[in-house]
Amino acid sequence: MIKIENLSRNWKEFQIDQVNLQIKTGEYFVILGPSGSGKTLLLELIAGMWPTDSGEIYVDNKNITDTPLEKRGVGFVYQNYMLFPHKTVFENISFGLNMKKVDKKEVKIRVNEMMKLLNIDHLAHRLPRTLSGGEQQRTALARALIINPKVLLMDEPLSALDRKTRNDLIRQMKELHQKFDITMVHVTHNFDEALALADRIAIMKDGRISQVGNSTEIFRHPADKFVADFVGVENIFEGFAKKDGERLTIIDTGKVFIYSTEPKKGPVHMTVRPEDIILSSKKVETSARNVFKGKITEIIDNGALIKLTVDIGEPIMVFLTRQSFIEMELNIGKDVWTYFKATAVHTF
Secondary structure, three states: OEEEEEEEEEOOOOEEEEEEEEEOOOOEEEEEOOOOOOHHHHHHHHHOOOOOOEEEEEEOOEEOOOOOHHHOOEEEEOOOOOOOOOOOHHHHHHHHHHHOOOOHHHHHHHHHHHHHHOOOHHHOOOOHHHOOHHHHHHHHHHHHHOOOOOEEEEEOOOOOOOHHHHHHHHHHHHHHHHHHOOEEEEEEOOHHHHHHHOOEEEEEEOOEEEEEEOHHHHHHOOOOHHHHHHOOOOEEEEEEEEEEOOOEEEEEOOOOEEEEOOOOOEEEEEEEOHHHOEEEOOOOOOOOOEEEEEEEEEEEEOOOEEEEEEEOOOEEEEEEEHHHHHHHOOOOOOEEEEEEOHHHOEEO
C-alpha cells in the first residue's frame, strides 16, 4: 500500500498542496487531470526525485519520505521513455540488474524472459533510435519491471503513441498488471486510458486532489463543478434545492423544476448524464419524475452517436444512436419530449 499524508512541496512557480492519498496494494491507480495540474510532480515526489517540504510517504507501512530514490523499490517509466541511446534493447533492460550485481547468467535468463513476455525479443540488439514508439515503450516497461519493484510509477506512458499502438499497449498493461501483481500508478490526461485501466482514479487540479473514486463515482457523481466539467458532464445546472415530500428534492433553476433523490438544501449544482435521458417525439406514460417538452436547437453527428441539444427552458444534451435518430426523423426546430429519472440527477 502507498499512503501519502499531508504532502506538500513548493517550487515557487507551482506547489503540491496538502495531498492525501491511499493506494491499495496491487491496485492500478490512475491520476487524471489537465496539463499543469501537478500530476507528474506528485509522481516524482513519490519516486523520491524531489525532497518534500512537509508530509510523509509510506510504502507497505514503511516511511520512505527521506529514503533515497534508488532504495525505494520503485520503478519509473517516463513519458519520453528515457532509454540509454548508446545501449541496445538488451542492455537497457539489463541495466538495473547489472547495478544490483546480479550474476551474468541470471541476467541473461531474466532479460530474455522479459523480452519474450513483451514481444520484443527480436529487438534485443537494436538501438533505441531504430525502434518505433511502441517498441520503445515496451523496452521501458521491461527495464522498469525486471527489477521487481514494489510500485511501478508511469508518467503519461502512452501519450506519444498512435491510437492502435496505444490500444494494444493498454491490453498488454492489463496483462502485465495481473501477471506481476504489483501496485501501478499511472498519470494521464486521457479518459480512455483511465476508464480502460484504472481500479480507482484521482482527479487533480492546481496541486490538490479534487476527488478519488472508481470510474462510476468519478464520471457519474463528480464532487464539484471542476470535476464535472473536466470529465465531460455535458449537463450541469445551478439551482436552489428544497425538500419535496419525504424522499425527493426539487431544484429550481429559475427556468425549470428538476427532481432528484439526493437530499440537498440551498444553492446547488446538479448534473444529468446525456445517456440517462430518454427522448421521444410524442408524450408517453412513464415513471420518470422529470418530464419536459422541448425543441431541438442543435444536432452534432459523432459517428455512432448523435448529440442533440434540446431547449426545455434550460439547454439539455441528449445522446441517440444513429439508428434511433434516423427512425425518429429528427431535425432542428422539431418539438420532442425528454424524460429522466430523479435517481439520474446528481447534486453537489
